[in-house]
Amino acid sequence: MPREFVHRLSHIEKCLTFDDVNIRPTYSEIMHRSDCDLTARLTKRWNLNTPIVSSPMDTVTEADMAWEMSRLGGLGFIHRFMTVEEQVDQIKLLKQYGWTKYDPLEKEHKSTGHLGAAVGVTGDYLERSQELVSEGVTVLLIDIAHGHHKLLREALTDIKKHVKGDFDVIAGSVATGNAVRDLCEWGADGLRVGIGNGSLCETRIRTGIGIPQVSALIECVVAADMYDVPVMADGGVRLVGDVCKALACGADTVMLGSLLSGTKESPGEIAKSGQWPNEKLYKKYRGSASSESKLARNEENKNVEGNSKITPYKGKIKRIVHDIEDGLRSSMSYVGAVNILAFQARTEFVQVTDAGRIEAHPHGLL
Secondary structure (H helix, E strand, C coil): CCCHHHHHHCCCCCCCCHHHEEECCCCCCCCCHHHCECCEECCCCCEECCCEEECCCCCCCCHHHHHHHHHCCCEEEECCCCCHHHHHHHHHHHHHHHHHCCCCCCCCCCCCCCCEEEECCCCCHHHHHHHHHHCCCCEEEEECCCCCCHHHHHHHHHHHHHCCCCCEEEEEEECCHHHHHHHHHHCCCEEEECCCCCCCECHHHHHCCCCCHHHHHHHHHHHHHCCCCCEEEECCCCCHHHHHHHHHCCCCEEEECHHHCCECCCCCCCEEECCCCCCEEEEEEECCCEHHHHHHCCCCCCCCCECEEEEECCECHHHHHHHHHHHHHHHHHHCCCCEHHHHHHHCCEEECCHHHHHHHCCCCCC
16 A cells, blocks of 8 residues: 555646746837836735835844835835844834935835834744834734744734734745645734745755745735735845746735845945955845854854855945836836736746746857
8 A cells, every 4th residue: 555645746746936937028008117006015904115125134124224125115124133122222213214314305205104023933022022013013024934833823813912003914934825824814914925945045955845936926825815915925036037026926025135135224334355456345144044143143053044145235225126126117018017916917927948047148248
């Protein structure tokens, strides 16, 4: 009699990621790319003016990053790898920026006024959540590597039941339809999708766990639509075109980490290497499950599933966000979509061969 697992493995599913697909161009009547609306759903109740959020990593998002993301129409999630008091101070500082830096005549200011912060699922998460909400946080992100877990269910239930204030909760990370259905039943107002696909993440090579992001997004979006809960794509984005593909898969927003690392607004000092005139500027970038990050938090150096590196200094995130918006509007114009919902409805994917991937990049320049 065949063992059960052998029977299951006989139906292995083929899964795809961003490099495996392209978007098919279709008939368009878009006259100007500026006509494409980038308004996106963040949670069941709230929208953003651009579908981009910054990751709650300790080398990506603190007050400076969160303020600039908000100013540009997105949202930054203040990371949780600090004391409750320190995280609340970051929110206070962020609110002060709103008073001191906001210029009503500045055309680029598109902020929706939301404040985002991450919490965990053990220890002080309930106290932390209440303090953050009391200080004005409107979106809590439950930040856990494996969101389809008892600890997330308990934390999500506790937060929704006991924390007083007007806020929504985004839960994750997950990568399957079953996980999405459970999180929606537990009360999630938004979902974070992506496991093992971050640029510094080693989950897949250390555990073998993970689903390529295009397939994960499509499966999760189908399940989330049954509950009218928005999906945030997290991880695997290396190029602007990957943001376009993630949204075309049905994601409502895209979370960025590596693309925003090494910028003026990311936490950390700008360091120099080499001597003038050949000196180079850089910043540190580390995964939340990296050995360096764990040691910085005085945690045991075990269950390491991340890495760290130095990344070249990139300047202000303003240029990066504008590049993404330009690329997304252009992608939408190629399929004749005036908004993200129409973009998703009109998208058809084609699978790409190795030769097709090579063809996609500039060549013959020498």
